[in-house]
Amino acid sequence: MDCNVSYEELARFVAGELDDERTREVFDHLRVCESCRKRRIALETVDAGLAEMPRIPLASRTGEEIKGKVLAHAQRSTPCECGAATAVEAESKQSVIDKAAPFAKAKRRGRFVLSGEAVNIALIVAMVSIIVIAALRSVGERANGTMTSVSENLPS
Amino acid sequence: MTAPSDDQLMLMYRAGDPRAFEQLFDRYSGMVYNYARFALSDPDAAEDVLQESFLSVADAAEGYEPRGFFKAWLMRIARNMCLNRLKSATARRQRVAALDLTAGDPPSRDQGPSEALETRERMDRLRGLIAALPENQRDALLLYAVEQMSYNEIAETMDAPVNTVKTLIHRARAALARSFE
Known part of the structure; x- marks a missing residue:
């Protein structure tokens, strides 16, 4: 016959967590399904093992x-x-x-660490900004110089 | 006289009574150690987790909100510490290699030598299978079956819905059972 009970559902059945109607259905199914009966025994073996499992004591x-x-x-x-x-x-x-x-x-005990990082980041951003502005200014000046020399060479 | 609740003890500690903290340690140190020992398979690391968990509780006491979930909160701290350790490659290697968890087993009092050996072998096998479960399934199962926490407490500990916790536990039981068929 077709087995419509999953392993997980059988685990819920063994734990008594299915609703009444489904419990009856699974119970009836177990009468005719040998595979599920084996699974049920395996689940009960696991549960017994877990229940017996000794705690590991600390010295x-x-x-x-x-x-x-x-x-x-x-x-x-x-x-x-x-x-x-x-x-x-x-x-x-x-x-x-x-x-x-x-x-x-x-x-936030790490607040000081975080604020230190924030200061570092702000410093890096400021330095990069200064370098970029200086570079742009230099490029601008060169362009102006080129324009001046070109205009000087133009015929009047 | 009934023993003070966990929340009461935390409030007493916050008010300056260190004995209240000692009671909390006595109440839960075994549980934290046992969980960490299973989760990490390493007694030294489990001792570290025990110590660090309670140090963290002391440090966070001021902000603790007494809602009746101290145990879940503590176990969540311990679990996060275990997960942090497991993230490192070294710890992961240790977990796979060091499944020898039997050293701490208390001696059996009412079994003959062959029965005791059989039980021990069955427990070893079960522990090995538990250690091989996916992390979430393993944790949910350990908290449920070994630490005897309720679904609600486990849900709080794992920051997961109760139905998810139930599914994880039953999946884990089913996975273990497959090996015992």
Whole structure:
């Protein structure tokens, strides 16, 4: 017979997440479809494995060390003071927090880094502008000189 | 007396009580480490993610909005840190090569040696298959099955609609089941 139950739908069936009508249909289908019965067993095997999967514990000594560092930071931390972090670390960490919005209003600890970049860009733009203006002026002057010499050579 | 909620603890920490932060660390450090350990397959990197996640929480405490989703927020920070690490080629190589996640397994108390070995082999196989899932499916499944988070919490963590999260999880289960047929 034709099998009209996808693997994903069968996964929803095993998880008990289909509506009543579809649950009955899949249930009836399982009576006649050996392939789906095998799939159901495989899904239940996976679910049992996931349920049994042990958590991976953190070694207690390491856990205490990390806890000590974190709590020391938390105690001295008025949120903007992050003494040990370099600008790059701070910016990287901030991007992780920003990505976690909208839970938290983003605090821009990287503001100084960003404003430094903005100043650099403004300086570069200014220098390029000066060079372009100077070049244009020079070209203009040469053109004027050529025009003058041409007009001097014209017969009166 | 009931334990204070996560939001209450964050507000207490913001008001200057560092013990509140310690309670949050005790409540969720295991979850963050376990998730990072699965996601990165590297105990040292998982320890770094644990530490950096809580440092970030401390730094961002002032802007935290207490809406009842602290756990999802924390796990989202941890997940972003894991994703950043996985982006580097080195971490990617490590993830493929170092599927040896068995070192941290607690010893089984009520199984004979052959049963324990069988369970361990099955778990190893399952972990290997989970590690090979597409990133979104793997994360959704880990948060659901191992960290026992609700669909809503996972949706908040992954910044995805609840129905998308359900689809990712069932797709992941189906993909794993194909290997167990």
